[in-house]
Amino acid sequence: MIEVKDITKKFGRKQVLKGVSFSANKGEITCLIGINGVGKTTILNAIMALTPINKGQILIDGEKIKKESFDKLTFIPDAITVLPNMTIADSMQFMRDYYKSWNEQRATDLLQFFKLNPTDKIAQLSKGNTAKVNLLLGLALDVDYILMDEPFSGIDMFSREQIADVFTSHLIEDRGVIITTHEISDIEHLIDKVVLLDEGVVIKQFNTEEVREMEGKSVVDVMREVYQS
Amino acid sequence: MKSYLKLTSFELSRFFKLYLVLIAITIISQIIGVIVYSNSYLNEMNKVIYEEQMPKAEFLEVYGRSSLFNLTQTLWFLGPIALCIVALIFYVFFIWYRDWFGKNTFIYRLLMLPTARINVFFAKATSIFLMVLGLIALQIVLLFIENMIYQWMVPNEFRTDMVVSQVIQNFHILDIIIPTTITKLILYYAVGFMAVFVIFTGILLERSYRWKGIFLGIGYCAIAAAVFVLPIIIQELLQKNYLYLVELIIIEVILGLFVAACSIWLSSFLLKHRITV
Numbered sequence A: 001m002i003e004v005k006d007i008t009k010k011f012g013r014k015q016v017l018k019g020v021s022f023s024a025n026k027g028e029i030t031c032l033i034g035i036n037g038v039g040k041t042t043i044l045n046a047i048m049a050l051t052p053i054n055k056g057q058i059l060i061d062g063e064k065i066k067k068e069s070f071d072k073l074t075f076i077p078d079a080i081t082v083l084p085n086m087t088i089a090d091s092m093q094f095m096r097d098y099y100k101s102w103n104e105q106r107a108t109d110l111l112q113f114f115k116l117n118p119t120d121k122i123a124q125l126s127k128g129n130t131a132k133v134n135l136l137l138g139l140a141l142d143v144d145y146i147l148m149d150e151p152f153s154g155i156d157m158f159s160r161e162q163i164a165d166v167f168t169s170h171l172i173e174d175r176g177v178i179i180t181t182h183e184i185s186d187i188e189h190l191i192d193k194v195v196l197l198d199e200g201v202v203i204k205q206f207n208t209e210e211v212r213e214m215e216g217k218s219v220v221d222v223m224r225e226v227y228q229s
Numbered sequence B: 001m002k003s004y005l006k007l008t009s010f011e012l013s014r015f016f017k018l019y020l021v022l023i024a025i026t027i028i029s030q031i032i033g034v035i036v037y038s039n040s041y042l043n044e045m046n047k048v049i050y051e052e053q054m055p056k057a058e059f060l061e062v063y064g065r066s067s068l069f070n071l072t073q074t075l076w077f078l079g080p081i082a083l084c085i086v087a088l089i090f091y092v093f094f095i096w097y098r099d100w101f102g103k104n105t106f107i108y109r110l111l112m113l114p115t116a117r118i119n120v121f122f123a124k125a126t127s128i129f130l131m132v133l134g135l136i137a138l139q140i141v142l143l144f145i146e147n148m149i150y151q152w153m154v155p156n157e158f159r160t161d162m163v164v165s166q167v168i169q170n171f172h173i174l175d176i177i178i179p180t181t182i183t184k185l186i187l188y189y190a191v192g193f194m195a196v197f198v199i200f201t202g203i204l205l206e207r208s209y210r211w212k213g214i215f216l217g218i219g220y221c222a223i224a225a226a227v228f229v230l231p232i233i234i235q236e237l238l239q240k241n242y243l244y245l246v247e248l249i250i251i252e253v254i255l256g257l258f259v260a261a262c263s264i265w266l267s268s269f270l271l272k273h274r275i276t277v
Helices: A040-047 A067-071 A088-098 A104-113 A127-139 A157-168 A208-215 A219-228 B002-051 B056-063 B075-101 B106-111 B118-153 B164-170 B172-177 B182-238 B245-274
Strands: A002-011 A014-024 A029-033 A055-060 A073-076 A145-149 A176-180 A193-198 A201-207
Touching: A002 A040, A014 A040, A014 A055, A014 A176, A014 A193, A014 A201, A029 A040, A029 A219, A040 A055, A040 A073, A040 A145, A040 A176, A067 A073, A073 A127, A088 A104, A088 A127, A088 B002, A104 A127, A104 A157, A127 A145, A127 A157, A193 A219, A201 A208, A201 A219, A208 A219, B002 B056, B002 B075, B002 B118, B075 B106, B075 B118, B075 B172, B075 B182, B118 B164, B118 B182, B118 B245, B164 B172, B182 B245
Parallel strands: A029 A176, A029 A193, A073 A145, A145 A176
Antiparallel strands: A002 A014, A002 A055, A193 A201
């Protein structure tokens, strides 16, 4: 389980996170929702120790993040994290070289699933294909947790659908996913848990199944209620 | 260790094209330099001896014998060395900043590798060190080749033959770049390596604390430099000849190790706990 406990983060004088707490379990898709600048990316960066927090604690399966944790979790940021002069095959080789958790079979499956050409250069890919390569490099790791930052941001409808299909495929299996997005419609039916953020605080978190069954509301309904009030 | 070696090889490959350009410029410029220098000396000689009818002995008295040492004072020879030094100094900064400000944010990938983050620091430092050593090795080989070309071109009676080590020893700049004793080599390059560690730490301070980090980084570099040169300043200005040279070297070695260790510790701390992508 990933536990985020009462974390605060300031950038200069601006307090971006004000005591955010939530947890994400293995086998569940947890979605962080909020408008731009609300601190969603900062939370993911903090989980990956890519930005320091001022207060609070983040635990991965009960332990603070350390180098071994990177074989347990992967982060797929909204921008690609390999060099532009690499080909897709080069970037896969790079990952293979460094990560024990690299799963060759899954990488090949993803390559076919996204219909990508391994000899294409990263710099020459369309935005949609760049996002797919980014996903491929993250998802091909045999890890327990996947963090995704805005995977649908700025890409075309067909690519969005293809990426959304990943969530229902064997490629995710029973891994824990934390995803940030404001394009909720693409994956609304797939989410297990929602954490609504506003101005650096968690204003509501709920289990989507419970809300659907007990209150008859969709995620978007709850979002409307919360944000419009 | 495996990750460190792989990262070092990866860092070297990232600079490889530019490195080849530097090597090519150095080779071309210095070889052309030998030819131009030798030709201009020979032209002068022909003009004076054959056109103005000056006897050879008088010519040698007036113009002196040519030597490889004179060639090393020319822009053809020193220009590419200066270019390589500037390029590598620039690269000490660029090697970090390109990972933040490049087209793709590669720093994410580097910091998320399942290895100690200090390995990224060591890999970058090692690649710079290896690049420097590579250029030094090239320069030594080039000096031998240049000496041979020079001896082919200028007749025996008009030149003063020097072995490469004499050329280096006689020219202070070359003696720093290519030390002729093991002690000098270790001292000079240890100081260079320490300086790289200090600058890297300054860069990581800036990357961790941004605006405040600029001042912290500059401050750290200034303090590290001050700590390192303090005994030399005291010796030179206040207590002239208070210490024997060997004592001064021992103090400098200890201070150098201390500054390097502090830089590594601080960089490791910053990379683990303070760095911001």
